Amino acid sequence: RSERIWLVIGGASLVVFFAIILIMALVWGFHNPGQMKTIAPDAVRTTPPFDKPGLYQVGPNEYRAVMIAQMFMYQPNQVTVPAGATVHFEVTSPDVVHGFEIPGTNVNLMVVPGHITEYTATFRTKMDRVIVCNEYCGSGHQVMLGRFVVQ
Ligand code: CUA
Structure with missing residues (x-):
């Protein structure tokens, strides 16, 4: 039973972790549009x-x-x-x-x-x-x- 709790906690923290990365990437992209402007x-x-x-x-x-x-x-x-x-x-x-x-x-x-x-x-x-x-x-x-x- 306690194993299931840890599994849920582990899974939830993984989701939070990826959400933070996604938000940071979006914020970075919006604030630094110039850095993305490249062209072959x-x-x-x-x-x-x-x-x-x-x-x-x-x-x-x-x-x-x-x-x-x-x-x-x-x-x-x-x-x-x-x-x-x-x-x-x-x-x-x-x-x-x-x-x-x-x-x-x-x-x-x-x-x-x-x-x-x-x-x-x-x-x-x-x-x-x-x-x-x-x-x-x-x-x-x-x-x-x-x-x-x-x-
Ligand atoms: Cu020097 Cu173009």
Whole structure:
């Protein structure tokens, strides 16, 4: 009889144990969605949203900039937003590590193949800047440039 009690206690604690693990996994997932954002480098060009790189309006003066950094260019090559715009950058690479820097702003990202780099910034002042690759990525590294315009 006491054996059955221990069996029940053992079984119940196992259920509680797995419930705790499940809850922790869910909580971790909800609080760290960025850590789960990976993408196979081979699949970058066929996986949404990177199958259609570009600038998308998602709210009043709020944009999503879906961009690919590759040897040796950015796609899209130019991003133009109105003054005051908030831009959510989502950048990935199909080949090697690249940089994504807009000089004079807080945007200075490392773009690693297999990962989606995300960054949000608000641009209050007008500017016309070059997007610079600041990670050495091969023979065309120096000419890997984009353009970022706030007008
Ligand atoms: Cu891309 Cu240096």
